[in-house]
Amino acid sequence: ALNASGRAGSLMTREEFLHRGQQRIPARGIETVTVPGSLAGWDELLRKYGTITLAEAIAPAIRYAEEGFPVTPIISEGWKAEEAVLSRDSAARATFMPNGHAPAPGEWFRNPDYARTLREIAAGGPQVLYGGSLGQRIVQRSKELGGFLTLEDLKANKPTWVTPISVVFKGYRIWELPPNNQGVAALEMLKILEPYDLKSMGHNSATYLHHLIEAKKLAYADLSRYVGDADHLAMPAEGMLSDGFIAERRAHLDEMHAQARVDPGPALTSSETVYLTAADSTGNMVSFINSLYDAFGSGVVVPGTGFALHNRGYGFTLQPDLPNTVAPGKRPFHTLIPGFITIPGATATIDGRGDTPYMSFGLMGGAMQAQGHAQLLINLLVFGMDIQQAIDAARFRHLDGMRVVVESPIPDSVRAALTSMGHVITEGPRGDFGGSQTIIRLSHGYAGGSDPRKDGMAVGY
Numbered sequence: 001a002l003n004a005s006g007r008a009g010s011l012m013t014r015e016e017f018l019h020r021g022q023q024r025i026p027a028r029g030i031e032t033v034t035v036p037g038s039l040a041g042w043d044e045l046l047r048k049y050g051t052i053t054l055a056e057a058i059a060p061a062i063r064y065a066e067e068g069f070p071v072t073p074i075i076s077e078g079w080k081a082e083e084a085v086l087s088r089d090s091a092a093r094a095t096f097m098p099n100g101h102a103p104a105p106g107e108w109f110r111n112p113d114y115a116r117t118l119r120e121i122a123a124g125g126p127q128v129l130y131g132g133s134l135g136q137r138i139v140q141r142s143k144e145l146g147g148f149l150t151l152e153d154l155k156a157n158k159p160t161w162v163t164p165i166s167v168v169f170k171g172y173r174i175w176e177l178p179p180n181n182q183g184v185a186a187l188e189m190l191k192i193l194e195p196y197d198l199k200s201m202g203h204n205s206a207t208y209l210h211h212l213i214e215a216k217k218l219a220y221a222d223l224s225r226y227v228g229d230a231d232h233l234a235m236p237a238e239g240m241l242s243d244g245f246i247a248e249r250r251a252h253l254d255e256m257h258a259q260a261r262v263d264p265g266p267a268l269t270s271s272e273t274v275y276l277t278a279a280d281s282t283g284n285m286v287s288f289i290n291s292l293y294d295a296f297g298s299g300v301v302v303p304g305t306g307f308a309l310h311n312r313g314y315g316f317t318l319q320p321d322l323p324n325t326v327a328p329g330k331r332p333f334h335t336l337i338p339g340f341i342t343i344p345g346a347t348a349t350i351d352g353r354g355d356t357p358y359m360s361f362g363l364m365g366g367a368m369q370a371q372g373h374a375q376l377l378i379n380l381l382v383f384g385m386d387i388q389q390a391i392d393a394a395r396f397r398h399l400d401g402m403r404v405v406v407e408s409p410i411p412d413s414v415r416a417a418l419t420s421m422g423h424v425i426t427e428g429p430r431g432d433f434g435g436s437q438t439i440i441r442l443s444h445g446y447a448g449g450s451d452p453r454k455d456g457m458a459v460g461y
Helices: 014-019 038-049 054-067 073-080 083-087 090-096 112-124 133-145 151-155 183-193 206-226 243-250 368-381 387-392 412-420
Strands: 165-169 172-176 273-279 285-291 339-343 356-364 396-400 403-406 424-427 435-442 445-450
Touching (some): 054 112, 083 090, 112 133, 133 151, 172 368, 183 206, 183 243, 183 368, 206 412, 387 435
Parallel strands (some): 403 424
Antiparallel strands (some): 165 172, 339 356
C-alpha cells in the first residue's frame, strides 16, 4: 500500500503556534498547509504499476479545466457553503467565484489557471512542484502569509510504501492502511463486534445500532489517544487489534446504556475527499483515495495556479506528548482510508499471501469513514446484501458524547428506543453520511456500486 500524505514543514512547531497565541491548530488558512503529497503519489503509482504516463493521466483534467463543465447540484450546494471561506483570499475568490458567487447547478465552470498548471506538470513532471517553479511559488506565498513551508521541505517529499493492516471478520480478511490514518478504528470496531449475533438483532434495529455506536466510541477513543505519524505511535496498530486488547475494550461495551464518556484502552508494552476504485480483466484491483481535507482545503490559492492548498495540518494537535502532536517532518492524522477485502485461501498466510482478491471499497466523509466502513461491511457480510443495497442502506453517524445523527429512513420507533438508552438522536441530511464507491469480484466478472449520496457512478468498459 502507498501512503503519499505530506509531512509538516520544517518551521511547523508546537512552540511556534503557542508563540502566536493559538491554543489549537486553526481550521483554515496558510498555517494548516503541510507538504502537498498527492502528485508524488500519483507519479509513484503510475511508474510502478501504471500502463500510461502521468501526462496521459492528467490530460482529461486539463481538457475539463480549459473547456469547463456544468456544475452538478451536489457540488453546487457544497461550493455555496464555502463562499465565506473563499471570500477571505483574493486569489481563491477570483478562481472559484469568478462571477462573485459559487456556480449554480448547471452553470458552466472553467479554470484556465489550473489547466496551465497541469500542463506545466505534464511537461516537467512532479519536480515542477517538488523544488521547481510551482513549488517556489507555493513557498513564496506561504512566507507572505506566515506559513511553514520551505523549498527544502518540498524537495525532501517522498511517498512511502507501507504494509497494510487487517483483521478476519466473518471469514473475510478486511484490509486498511496503517496509521497515520483512521483505518485501524474500522478494524477495531469490526473485531469488537465479531462475537455478537448482529443478524438476529435485526438490521438498523435499536439494539443493533446501539452496539455499533458503542463500539465506535471505543475505537475512536483509542484512535484519538494512540494514532498519529507511524514513526511516533504510542502503541502499534497491531497492539490495538490484538485479541487481548480487543477483549479489554469489548468488556467496556454496555449493551443497555449509552456511555457519555469513553476512555482509551491501556497502551500495550510489547481526515474534501474523492474516492475511486478500478479493476481490470486480469484481476487487478485498486482502492484509491485523495483529499484536501475540508472543501477547498485551507482556502488559500497561490495566484495564477488555479487550485487551493489543502489544510491537512488541521489534523495535528497542540496537546503535548501525543503521537499526533505537531512537529516538523511528521505526518498529521488523516481520515483517509481506502479499503480492501480478500478471501483467505487454504494456504493463506497471515500477511494475506494466498488470499483471493474480493472487494475494493472506500467511503468519503471525514470522521464518517471508519464508522461508515464498518456499517457497509456488516451490511454486506452479515446481512447478505448485494453491494448496491449495502451502500444504499440508511446509516448513522456518531458525533461525540451521546450525540448521534441518523438518516431519514431510520424509523421513529427506533429513534425513541435509542433515546431511552441515553443517546441524543437527531436527523441529518444525506450528505453528512459519506459516499461510497465499491467494486466486488464475481465468478464471471465484477459488480460495481455507487453511492447516491454523492456524485459518482459505476462504469464497465
